[in-house]
Amino acid sequence: MSTEQTLEKVGMDEPDDRNTNQANAHPTGGISFADPKPPPNNPGGRDLGLRRELTQDEKQLANAGYEELESKMKATELKGVSADISEHKLSPQQVAEAMGTSITLSNPSSSAGLTAQEAQSRLARDGPNQLTPPKKKSALRKYFDALLSLFNVLLILAGILEYVLLAIDFENNKANEYLGAILIAVAFLNAFIEWYQGQKADAILASFLSMMPPSCKIVRGGEISSIPAQELVKGDVVFIKMGDKVPADLVLFSASDVKVDNSSLTGESEPQERAVLLEGDPVRPVEARNLLFNSTLVVSGEGFGIVVRTGDHTFIGQIAGLTGGEADNKSPLAQEIDDFVKIISFIAIVTAIIFFGVGIGTTYKGKIAATVTFAVSVLVAWVPEGLPATVTLLLSIAAKRMAKAKVLVKDLQGVETLGALTMLATDKTGTLTRNQMTVTAMWTNLKMSSAFESHNDEAEVQHFKKEDLGVREILDICTLCSKVKFDKMDIPFEQREILGDATESGLTRFAGKNLEFDQVREKHPETYSIPFNSTAKWALVVVQKPHANGDLTLYLKGAPERVLDRCSHALVNGESVPITEQFKTQYGEAYQYMASRGHRVIACAQLLLPSAQFPRDFEFSKKDDNCPTQNLCFVGLVSLEDPPKHGVREAIGQLRSAGIKVVMVTGDHPLTAEAIARKITLSLVTRKSWEWDTILNKTEIVFARTSPKHKLEIVKRAQALGHIVGVTGDGVNDSPALKKADLGIAMNISGSDVSKEAANMILLDDNFASVVDGVREGRLIFTNLKRSIQYTVTHSVPEVIPQLLYVIVPIPLPLSAILILVIDLGFELFAALSFAWDCPESSEVLMTTMPRNPRTRTNQMDVEAGNEKTQSRVGKAVHNVVDTVKKPFSKWWWDDLLEKSDGEALVD
Helix, strand or coil: CCCEEEECCCCCCCCCCCCHHHCEECCCCCEEEECCCCCCCCHHHCCCCCCCCCCHHHHHHHCCCHHHHHHHCCCCCCCCCCCCCCHHHCCHHHHHHHHCCCCCCCCHHHCCEECHHHHHHHHHHHCCCCCCCCCCCCHHHHHHHHHCCHHHHHHHHHHHHHHHHHHHCCHHHCCHHHHHHHHHHHHHHHHHHHHHHHHHHHHHHHCCCCCCCCEEEEEECCEEEEEEHHHCCCCCEEEEECCCECCCEEEEEEEEEEEEECHHHHCCCCCEEECCCCCCCCCCHHHCCCEECCCCEEEEEEEEEEEEECHHHCHHHHHHHHHHHCCCCCCHHHHHHHHHHHHHHHHHHHHHHHHHHHHHHCCCCCCHHHHHHHHHHHHHHHCCCCHHHHHHHHHHHHHHHHHHCCEEECCCCHHHHHHHCCEEEECCCCCCECCCCEEEEEEECCEEEECCCCCCCCCCCEECCCCCCCHHHHHHHHHHCCCCEECCCCCCHHHCCEECCHHHHHHHHHHHHHCCHHHHHHHCCEEEEECCCCCCCEEEEEEEEEECCEEEEEEEEECHHHHHHCEEEEEECCEEEECCHHHHHHHHHHHHHHHCCCCEEEEEEEEEECCCCCCCCCCCCCCCCCCCCCCEEEEEEEEEECCECCCHHHHHHHHHHCCCEEEEECCCCHHHHHHHHHHCCCCCCCCCCCCHHHHCCCCEEEECCCCHHHHHHHHHHHHHCCCCEEEEECCHHHHHHHHHCCEEEEECCCCCHHHHHHCCEEECCCCCCHHHHHHHHHHHHHHHHHHHHHHHHHCHHHHHHHHHHHHHCCCCCCCCHHHHHHHHHHHHHHHHHHHHHCCCCCHHHHCCCCCCCCHHHHCEEECCCCEEECCCHHHHHHHHHHHHHHHHHCHHHHHHHHCCCCCEEEEC
16 A cells, blocks of 8 residues: 555535645545555454445445435434524524523623523423433333243243143143243243343443533522522523533523533534624534533633523434434344254254154154153253353353453443454544543754654654753743633642643643642732633733743743744744744744644743833733733744543554454544544545445544434444444444444443443443453353353253153153253253353464354345345345355456455545
8 A cells, every 4th residue: 555545535524624724635526645654554464344245235225325325314313403403593682582581791690581480480391401311121121021032932931831731631740840830930040140130230320320410500580599400491591611511502692712522412522612693603503603512511711691402402412312213233142042042942843843743653652741741851851941041141250350341231242242343433532532632742942842652753753851941931831821720729730620621721731740830820920811712812921920121921822823923033042032934944844743643733932021111010901902912932832632542552453453343433523533543553545435335344444524323324334234333432422323333332431421321331441442351351252152052052962862762762761851951950051151261272362363253244234224134044045055156257256356455444
């Protein structure tokens, strides 16, 4: 693969030209990037794509363009999401009139809001402001679901048959009283074991969930008060400030430097600016600058808003509602066990009928009741009664081992499903990355230094030292030119939660690690400041910090081009020197170095204010505009990024070695997604047309600018092409895909409650590397399950053969049905359970072999209808034979065999 790779932008969303200046136009309509490093080869050179002829139906599905898909999508999928919210298009006064409330634009705190009586009336009409919990099965329903598995039904029917025989001939079938009871008791015990494990997981999960913020400040009857968030109603006037969770969907009518973290909804890692728009904002709700969404976090500023949606009608409520629309999938293991039960049941019933026919004419001489009892014993001999208990206990033991690795298993069969995955679709923000902006590099004194261990750092870039020229000035600017707040001040700095903008939080965290943060701020108090705003794109502060010519120092930070425009000098070798063209060239190279890696770049500048013009008690005033903002001294550049979590890069390498296709699905911009992908070795290459079979045949894929609908569709398309799909995520926007996937994996610490409810498995410490341990455990338990089942089933042969001899040869009945049950449940069950502790012959073999190919996924899936196209066994056999014969005569088969396949794709 060449190092010059083209990334084709395929429309997953509306066109986005916000970053077109960061890429060169490509003649074919794509955008080109220079790949600084060739992508790593796939371990072993294996092609992880599907090696089978696609059916005509599948080809039509795979080649369906996204626009065609949009028109054919079921109306129930994402119906109403974002379309139900339109108040952001109105002016604040029009919103107030529509909501029947009273506001004062000039003095928001003096707004009248709703009266207490009107609020109570609306609360009774609309209900509380809370998300309706997902529909859950009752404990009794869960138990009966477990009881009605095919295996248990077979045992119950055999037990009932014993009592029927007892009623026909009580004297000769007295033993059947105990035999029937034992068979039915085994079925109920199997169900209880499975039900109990599920109840324990549900109890642990319930302790994590807290769906709504506890309280909020509102204006009612002209007075500001605090009420539980559940009591909010449409039309309420709400006050929000930095650190608050937005309690409902709000339209702002007063805002001061408001920024919100929408990552749980949209997947974007950057805080979004919000402002008052007197004419409204005629865009989609998710892009509206005057709209705040329920459960998002205010990271800076404060403001007042009008509640326009509450509870299930909020944006988050509508997305959460999608999760309930997706039916639960049967795990591959459950499907395979069901198939096995059908086969063994067929063999048992046919054998019992044959023995009945032979026995009634030979040994039993027409005694129907005795012959039926004998046939039932044959049936019991074939059925491994302890198999359900064995499977459940083996999975429970594996789940306990995973719990020690901080992984909560909600669905026991999910343990094995994790080992069977062929594709893992993972969110970026908060899952692969830390969702925490971190300083990675700085450029000062004409020197580039690394500030964070990064896999993309060039070898010649050295780590910074505190004593380096210009470093102390940058640390002081990060410390003093900051508006962040802390949740607590009486604990060590590294243990505090920082409340504020993500960029300022990252700069503050960096400064706190390298100097005495509290002491510096206390020693140099603030005299005057100008906060950051989206127009100026810089923030300024004047502090009492003495220097050779005075007592006051001015610090400024912001967008590099804006800061450089205000500078006439630069700090070089500890001295202020005039900025030259040579300096601007070096600055441009440094800026390009940082920006090309997907980092956010901040410039720093200072001005030592002379005491003759600015004495210590000088009064700065915005009205008089007497604070200097020109002829500053440029100090340097600082770059930040949301870095990958520790162990992610290695974990993805291990998953790839295990034959699992890793796909990044993010709502972030393609360039941001690309930068992170390269760090964790998910590289990118071109693909010109939207063909699902081709895209999903890549070894690594990145989908950018995705919505919840897109994520759900990606999962459906992958499943339609035969993949066992796992999805990891932490946001509300991930929950529909988590529910639809064969295995959903949610994050505990950063994850939303909706995503935890939708998932089958939860990473309690948010450690993505735990997925690797889970895959290893899943593959090991499948290997051990095979051994256990083989052992359990093979003993049926020596139990059936004596029954055959009894019919043919005149010998006493070797084994009665009760003896068979005693052997199966009293001895064989414990021996079969011992396989749970078997160690793999080689730990490397488990994680370097291709995933198994569960038979369940050879069925065709109708993506549009969401149904499986079932075939009879004969039909499947005929189809497989014809398919095998046709393969060598198809162009697709030869192209796939001989053509070198590209390995990666970025889909925007």
